[in-house]
């Protein structure tokens with residue numbers, strides 16, 4: 480069982496997590512990151528975490544959750560307001576890879592664009608030039624390009640990416656036949672050892 484967890488302020492990370500869930504046959508969630516206790520962290524080896532980009536890296540709740548995880552397999556997915564193929568997009572991708580790898584195993588990372596809340600940023604147009612937080616009309620115009628993201632291609636993209644990451648993970652860690660998650664061995668059987676134990 481693989482839990483999906485999302486951290487969001489405007490909903491993009493939830494959309495991404497919900498799409499990714501379709502590529503994970505044995506999943507639970509998506510769960511709001513605010514409800515992830517240490518007991519939940521202890522229950523699973525592999526997690527899919529959907530973040531939003533805040534100031535060039537992952538948001539604070541995602542950073543805090545990752546710091547409470549150790550030696551977990553992490554598939555990280557997220558959105559940023561800038562174009563994915565910009566230098567900023569590459570910097571965010573690298574920063575988040577480093578963050579995840581600090582004390583966990585990075586299995587894969589999917590990053591795409593997410594719409595920016597323009598009502599929020601428009602207020603910054605009123606901050607005078609030279610004052611912290613000022614947003615130029617040109618930058619505001621560029622932010623409009625984020626609207627509509629993640630789009631259907633990006634939602635398909637996250638599904639394909641996550642399916643690939645899970646296949647890699649399975650190849651690297653073939654299921655231990657003695658583990659509770661291993662199938663019981665009969666042809667085409669989907670039962671697990673724990674199901675068999677429950678039946679006995």
Ligand SMILES: Cc1cc2nc3c(=O)[nH]c(=O)nc-3n(C[C@H](O)[C@H](O)[C@H](O)COP(=O)(O)O)c2cc1C
Pocket residue numbers: 486487488489490491492493530531532533534535536558559560561567592593594595596
């Ligand atoms: C406080 C704040 C900081 C942000 N920082 C960045 C940033 O550094 N780079 C970027 O590309 N987008 C940035 N964004 C845009 C969000 O990452 C983007 O809109 C994301 O899709 C929001 O996801 P959500 O809907 O799940 O909250 C920022 C947004 C906010 C509100």
